[in-house]
Amino acid sequence: MGDLEVRRVVADDIPAVVAMLADDPLGAQRESPDDLTPYLAALDRVNSDPNQHLVVAVRDGSVVGTLQLTIIPGLSRKGATRSVIEAVRIHADERGSGLGTRLIEWAIEESRRQGCQLVQLTSDTSRTDAHRFYKRLGFDASHVGFKLQL
Template structure:
């Protein structure tokens, strides 16, 4: 795997992160790499919230992955704390080499370290390869998700 550093994202990372978010058919429709202002504003909000972590995976000085980890205290499941993994992206030329597995294992371990009893994520119904990947990691497709754009 080579040297891999997983660290908190900073403003200088935003172009690379947005590039990865936009580098697929779904992301190409909803991301705007030519206007980074909203992403920089979002990074400020994320950085100010102790329950949010936007991280990057860096190899040889190059950002090769990103994800957001959100910790949510709750009442259900006997007051369980859960985490949500969102916005997982691996750079196109790094896919298939085990980086995604390593990155997700980091997120699960970090969730456990923060006292979470459950890790959850959503994936667009069209991302069949991603679904197989998550299932190989032990995730189960247990719920139907709904979204409402407002």
């Protein structure tokens, strides 16, 4: 990725990652950058699971993007392994630079390397710019998603 490093998230990255998660109207409602305790506990859980790949993109020593890639072995599709891309965020200063494309390409390549036959993701219905972005990268809007808050 040239001048960009993609690597696993470490504890020191959490303030920057949470700031990116909170830097939009949806994230501002559900994230709490002032208390990093739950995020650090979550990082421990994520990093202890070999099927989780929570990564950051770093340029010139600064965290400029993040995403989480989950590998899911399954029975459907003749025992196919799939991956799920979640929580894609790009720092405001980097939006439009191609960084999002590079991160998604990283996730697709990592999915191939892990033996996945399918890459999937969800995007909130209000994120119309993201929908165009994912379609441009070859993703099809093939399903309707549902959530149940617990």
